[in-house]
Amino acid sequence: MNEAADRLAEVQGHIAxxxxxxxxxxxxxxxxxxxxTHDADAIxxxxxxxQRHFGENRVQEATAKWPALRAELPDVVLHLIxxxxxxxxxxxxxxxxxxxxxxxxxxxxxxxxxxxKTGKRPQLFVQVxxxxxxxxxxxxxxxxxxxxxxxxxxxxxxxxxxxIPPADIEPAPFFALLDELAARHALPLRSMGMSGDYETAxxxxxxxxxxxxxxxxxxx
Ligand SMILES: *Cc1c(COP(=O)(O)O)cnc(C)c1O
Numbered sequence: 001m002n003e004a005a006d007r008l009a010e011v012q013g014h015i016a017x018x019x020x021x022x023x024x025x026x027x028x029x030x031x032x033x034x035x036x037t038h039d040a041d042a043i044x045x046x047x048x049x050x051q052r053h054f055g056e057n058r059v060q061e062a063t064a065k066w067p068a069l070r071a072e073l074p075d076v077v078l079h080l081i082x083x084x085x086x087x088x089x090x091x092x093x094x095x096x097x098x099x100x101x102x103x104x105x106x107x108x109x110x111x112x113x114x115x116x117k118t119g120k121r122p123q124l125f126v127q128v129x130x131x132x133x134x135x136x137x138x139x140x141x142x143x144x145x146x147x148x149x150x151x152x153x154x155x156x157x158x159x160x161x162x163x164i165p166p167a168d169i170e171p172a173p174f175f176a177l178l179d180e181l182a183a184r185h186a187l188p189l190r191s192m193g194m195s196g197d198y199e200t201a202x203x204x205x206x207x208x209x210x211x212x213x214x215x216x217x218x219x220x
Pocket of ligand 1: 034036057081082164193194195196210211212213214
């Protein structure tokens, strides 16, 4: 029995079904396996099963884990999905192929500098605080136009938007709003949907879903 391969096939199947119901092509959707808290021995079976995109929420944890795994498998694509401190921007740009958590002016400036210095250009998503929640990370919806303009002025190309809807209420209206905001700003990518709601997100336009628990089991 290969549990990792089975879980991966199941999630891929659900994504494909949701895509077809929305008249979308399944291959328009990138599945990011969120491997935070899981070690190399838990990650390797998924890589063997064909998974290539992985997500981490902390720079420090990813720096400890991924360089060795990448030496084994150079075609792995790494996504940073957690809050990024400006003083870790250079480290993040060096390690990650995509950063989903651009959410404030100081970070835009730090990332612009880091890209300049390293010559690397990770794919960038602006994280939007889509439910305007007090404690949550992400750019307030009202500040999005200004932050996007600032990124452009700083020479950063923003590829899309990312959001984590408020917990414990129906996420669909928030996914629809993120899709609309992305369309309004002519951004092609939408990073939305986690283990509990990725099918809904796919039906509402997600191009990237971030799935941890459904692939790895519960975290400690
Ligand atoms: C942990 C995490 C996920 C994955 O959550 P699951 O419910 O385990 O699928 C997705 N996105 C972000 C930003 C996360 O921090």
